[in-house]
Amino acid sequence: MTKRNPEYDFKWCPGCGDFGVKRAIELTVKDRTEQLNIAMEDNVIVAGIGCSGNLVHLTDGPQPFGFHGIHGRTLPVAFGVKSANPKLQVLVVAGDGDFLSIGAEHIGPQAKRNLDITCVIMDNGVYGLTKGQSSPTTQLGVVTSTTPGGKIEEELKPFPLYLSLGVSFVASAFSSKPKEMASMIRQAMDYKGFSIVHIQSPCTTYNDTYDVLRGNVKKGIDPLTYELPEDYDPTDLQSAFDIVTKPGIPLGVLYAEGNPKPLNARFDSLERDKDNSDIFDLLNGFAIK
Amino acid sequence: MVAKKDFVIRLAGEGGQGMVTASEALAAAAAQVGYHVMTFVTFPSQIMGGPTWSQCRISTTPALSNGDELDVLVAFNEDGFNTHKGELRDGGIIIYDSAVFEIGAEEQKTLNSVALPYQELGKSTGNPRAANMVILGAIAEFVNWPEQYLSDFNVRRFTRGRPNDKEVVDANEMGLQLGKTASQESGFSLGELAKPEPPDYEQILIKGNDSLSAGAIAGDVELFVGYPISPATTILTFMEANLKGEGKFVYQSSSEIESITAISGGAFAGKRSMTSTAGPGFSLMSEGLGMAWMMELPLVVVDAQRGGPATGLPTKTEQSDLYMAMHPAHGDAQLPVIAPGTVEECFYAAMHALNWAERYQGPVIVLSDHMLTERTQNIKKPDPHLIPIERRDFYKGSDDDYLRYEGDSVTAMPIPGGPGAYVANASEHDGIGDTTHLPQRHVDGTDRRFNKLKTLEDSLYESRNTHHSIAVMPWGGQKGPTHEAYEKLMEDGIDVAWYYTMFLSPLNPKLIAELQKKDLVIVPELNYLGQFSSILRQHRINAESITQYTGLPFKVNHLVDEITNIVKNQSNSKTKAGV
Numbered sequence: 001m002t003k004r005n006p007e008y009d010f011k012w013c014p015g016c017g018d019f020g021v022k023r024a025i026e027l028t029v030k031d032r033t034e035q036l037n038i039a040m041e042d043n044v045i046v047a048g049i050g051c052s053g054n055l056v057h058l059t060d061g062p063q064p065f066g067f068h069g070i071h072g073r074t075l076p077v078a079f080g081v082k083s084a085n086p087k088l089q090v091l092v093v094a095g096d097g098d099f100l101s102i103g104a105e106h107i108g109p110q111a112k113r114n115l116d117i118t119c120v121i122m123d124n125g126v127y128g129l130t131k132g133q134s135s136p137t138t139q140l141g142v143v144t145s146t147t148p149g150g151k152i153e154e155e156l157k158p159f160p161l162y163l164s165l166g167v168s169f170v171a172s173a174f175s176s177k178p179k180e181m182a183s184m185i186r187q188a189m190d191y192k193g194f195s196i197v198h199i200q201s202p203c204t205t206y207n208d209t210y211d212v213l214r215g216n217v218k219k220g221i222d223p224l225t226y227e228l229p230e231d232y233d234p235t236d237l238q239s240a241f242d243i244v245t246k247p248g249i250p251l252g253v254l255y256a257e258g259n260p261k262p263l264n265a266r267f268d269s270l271e272r273d274k275d276n277s278d279i280f281d282l283l284n285g286f287a288i289k
Numbered sequence: 290m291v292a293k294k295d296f297v298i299r300l301a302g303e304g305g306q307g308m309v310t311a312s313e314a315l316a317a318a319a320a321q322v323g324y325h326v327m328t329f330v331t332f333p334s335q336i337m338g339g340p341t342w343s344q345c346r347i348s349t350t351p352a353l354s355n356g357d358e359l360d361v362l363v364a365f366n367e368d369g370f371n372t373h374k375g376e377l378r379d380g381g382i383i384i385y386d387s388a389v390f391e392i393g394a395e396e397q398k399t400l401n402s403v404a405l406p407y408q409e410l411g412k413s414t415g416n417p418r419a420a421n422m423v424i425l426g427a428i429a430e431f432v433n434w435p436e437q438y439l440s441d442f443n444v445r446r447f448t449r450g451r452p453n454d455k456e457v458v459d460a461n462e463m464g465l466q467l468g469k470t471a472s473q474e475s476g477f478s479l480g481e482l483a484k485p486e487p488p489d490y491e492q493i494l495i496k497g498n499d500s501l502s503a504g505a506i507a508g509d510v511e512l513f514v515g516y517p518i519s520p521a522t523t524i525l526t527f528m529e530a531n532l533k534g535e536g537k538f539v540y541q542s543s544s545e546i547e548s549i550t551a552i553s554g555g556a557f558a559g560k561r562s563m564t565s566t567a568g569p570g571f572s573l574m575s576e577g578l579g580m581a582w583m584m585e586l587p588l589v590v591v592d593a594q595r596g597g598p599a600t601g602l603p604t605k606t607e608q609s610d611l612y613m614a615m616h617p618a619h620g621d622a623q624l625p626v627i628a629p630g631t632v633e634e635c636f637y638a639a640m641h642a643l644n645w646a647e648r649y650q651g652p653v654i655v656l657s658d659h660m661l662t663e664r665t666q667n668i669k670k671p672d673p674h675l676i677p678i679e680r681r682d683f684y685k686g687s688d689d690d691y692l693r694y695e696g697d698s699v700t701a702m703p704i705p706g707g708p709g710a711y712v713a714n715a716s717e718h719d720g721i722g723d724t725t726h727l728p729q730r731h732v733d734g735t736d737r738r739f740n741k742l743k744t745l746e747d748s749l750y751e752s753r754n755t756h757h758s759i760a761v762m763p764w765g766g767q768k769g770p771t772h773e774a775y776e777k778l779m780e781d782g783i784d785v786a787w788y789y790t791m792f793l794s795p796l797n798p799k800l801i802a803e804l805q806k807k808d809l810v811i812v813p814e815l816n817y818l819g820q821f822s823s824i825l826r827q828h829r830i831n832a833e834s835i836t837q838y839t840g841l842p843f844k845v846n847h848l849v850d851e852i853t854n855i856v857k858n859q860s861n862s863k864t865k866a867g868v
Contacts, residue, residue: 007719007723007725007727007730008719008723008724008725010724039706040710041705041706041707041708041710042705042706043705044558044705046554054724056712057712057723057724062689063710064710065557065703065705065710065711065712065713066710066711066712066713066714066722067554067557067584067712067713068712068713068714068715068716068722068724069550069553069580069584069713069715070550070576070577070579070580070715073546073550073577076542076546076547076550076551076554077550077551077553077554077557078554079547079551079554080512080514080550080551080552080553080554080555080556080557080558080562081554081555081557081558081705082554083512083538083540083551083554083555084511084512084538084554084555084557084558084559084560084562085558085559085560085705085706087706088558088705088706105543105544105546106543106547108543109542109543109547267538267540272533272534272537272539273533273534273535273536273537274533275533275534276533276534276535277506277531277532277533277534277537279503279506279507279673280673282503282506282531283493283503283670283671286493286494286495286499286503287491287492287493287494287670288317288320288321288492288493288494288667289317289321289445289446
């Protein structure tokens with residue numbers, strides 16, 4: 001599909017971090033398609049429910065296939081798509097609610113299978129589309145429409161969670177740093193295993209965390225985000241655990257397991273394609289004896 | 290003496306004692322000689338122990354039900370004896386393990402009981418496993434079976450190319466003789482089972498779930514993902530063992546939510562996709578099934594019904610998921626449903642379901658039930674050639690602006706990797722799949738999705754004696770007992786028509802029209818709500834259920850009595866009205 005349908009009336013708010021993410025995805029998909037001799041139609045974007053998921057309807061130019069499914073189920077859908085046709089380039093786009101609240105149960109299984117897909121998670125610490133409810137990554141004490149007295153839960157820390165569940169490739173990005181973000185998405189898509197690029201993508205309407213994330217000298221706010229040190233070794237799992245359990249949000253590729261064996265390779269090694277289910281042999285096996 | 294046409298044996302005791310193995314062996318031996326067999330198994334929900342029983346019916350004509358009354362009860366423990374002794378017919382025989390318990394003196398007088406310390410006798414052969422053979426030898430003697438039947442079975446079954454074959458076979462043969470002797474010494478007899486009349490067609494001996502799974506493979510299923518749950522797990526394990534070849538994918542999922550969403554992804558990517566589950570898992574698939582309906586993704590979900598609701602009775606049989614199978618999701622969605630009634634139909638139901646899914650491009654439910662899944666029966670060897678494989682209308686154009694969802698019925702489906710990229714969208718959508726809320730789009734989309742069902746209305750149904758104004762119409766696994774009851778009703782001069790189909794939704798409009806003309810359609814079904822008769826009434830058919838919700842199948846005689854009463858009352862009220 002190449003034309004924008006005028007009936008589709010959804011828009012992100014001005015200043016929304018997702019604009020930058022969309023742009024980064026479009027450029028990355030286009031570049032990969034050209035450089036790696038993949039067809040645009042070999043790309044599938046599996047989108048969750050939320051402002052972030054609507055990305056799949058907003059992409060400009062020649063389009064990949066899209067699957068805009070029910071809330072929280074991008075990962076199992078992607079599992080089905082990729083397992084049906086391992087040649088497809090599968091990208092999951094979801095927000096912190098879709099991926100880490102209702103969808104969290106699916107991260108572990110795909111990580112352990114090392115499903116070769118890339119997840120682009122737009123984390124704004126709130127449920128934006130449904131107008132401002134608390135999400136797992138909303139910080140302690142924050143007032144939202146469902147936490148009028150301030151949230152009484154600590155926020156969920158996605159990076160230790162991903163590492164504990166065995167995700168092979170974990171990157172941390174910020175929508176205000178588009179070049180680095182695009183580079184990480186590219187690395188993740190090229191990586192032969194389960195990869196997550198978790199992006200701080202603030203919601204200007206309900207949880208404007210731009211100042212908190214990048215700091216504000218005038219207001220005396222120190223930035224939460226910081227660049228990884230030069231000598232950081234992303235193949236070292238222990239360093240990754242150390243850095244994500246310290247305060248602040250490091251930006252960069254936090255972990256990239258050195259020798260990933262993606263699911264389709266594991267499945268192929270079972271050599272099930274060598275046999276053939278011959279129905280007549282199968283039925284003969286039930287002959288009365 | 291008139292030879293018996295069939296006999297029914299029940300083995301009852303504690304899980305792990307070998308009842309199931311014994312009844313399967315008996316069924317296999319009988320089938321080898323040319324009898325028709327049917328077994329029924331019921332387990333407790335635990336791995337070891339708990340009350341278990343299995344029943345085997347051996348007949349000279351195809352067995353339609355498990356048999357109402359027992360000719361032989363083999364009680365492995367006192368609990369088995371007490372629970373099941375009431376099911377013995379007059380003159381029936383109880384074989385009990387006298388090394389484990391004794392029958393009271395009073396009961397010994399009224400019952401034909403045979404003390405058979407089979408475990409000890411088994412051990413005495415040198416191979417404790419021969420214990421089952423002791424039981425089989427005893428049973429065979431009561432119906433005057435030629436020794437050959439079980440001796441030959443023993444040799445064929447246990448000559449497996451292993452070093453200890455001869456020992457095993459010899460010990461088993463000793464066991465058979467010990468059992469036979471015990472029976473002879475008891476002096477009891479059940480008469481003589483008539484000689485078998487082996488059919489002239491090729492047969493197989495198979496369980497319901499295996500038949501269904503084989504049917505799916507015959508139907509070229511390509512992607513199967515499933516989560517373990519009683520009584521559907523054996524479909525998953527069958528696929529793991531047998532669904533192989535280029536482009537085939539089988540995997541154990543992490544939940545039923547993953548099952549339905551993963552096969553949706555597989556269907557989207559072009560594969561013939563399927564999963565299997567039981568009631569509780571089917572409930573978890575609600576939202577996903579609505580998604581597949583909305584996105585028009587061909588896929589098959591098997592629901593092996595069991596006692597509900599919630600965890601219910603995991604190892605007992607029921608037919609209470611029909612409403613849910615047709616309407617699993619919120620909103621206006623009505624899924625096609627195929628409910629096989631016999632082990633043979635399980636095979637073809639799977640083939641039809643995969644074809645239906647591809648033809649109308651959406652989710653299709655196969656409704657099995659616990660009894661069918663676990664039933665072993667000899668059936669005519671299924672012929673895959675009878676049902677040509679239908680594949681979805683794949684988009685073969687090259688237009689990148691092709692509108693996937695434009696049109697009032699089924700349209701060609703683009704597949705990732707090819708042209709015609711679109712968005713499969715769980716929201717109401719326009720032609721390309723982008724979200725819309727315009728009123729006309731929702732009308733067009735809804736009309737289209739329901740209109741597609743018309744492509745499935747040409748299904749087959751059975752009908753007999755259609756000139757009668759009252760009809761009997763079972764569904765699913767209760768087809769057999771109802772059929773057996775129907776034959777008795779005919780003999781008794783109770784005139785009713787017979788209707789049956791496994792294609793429950795959409796119903797063939799011709800069938801609906803015929804049923805609408807009936808004064809009454811009687812539906813025997815294992816649920817409280819009378820689900821199928823209620824659905825028939827929605828079509829302005831005058832239908833009423835005979836319900837039962839014990840976790841057990843209908844008894845034939847119960848159905849005969851109930852239907853007879855209904856027919857008599859119907860004709861009485863007609864007479865009163867001066868009709």
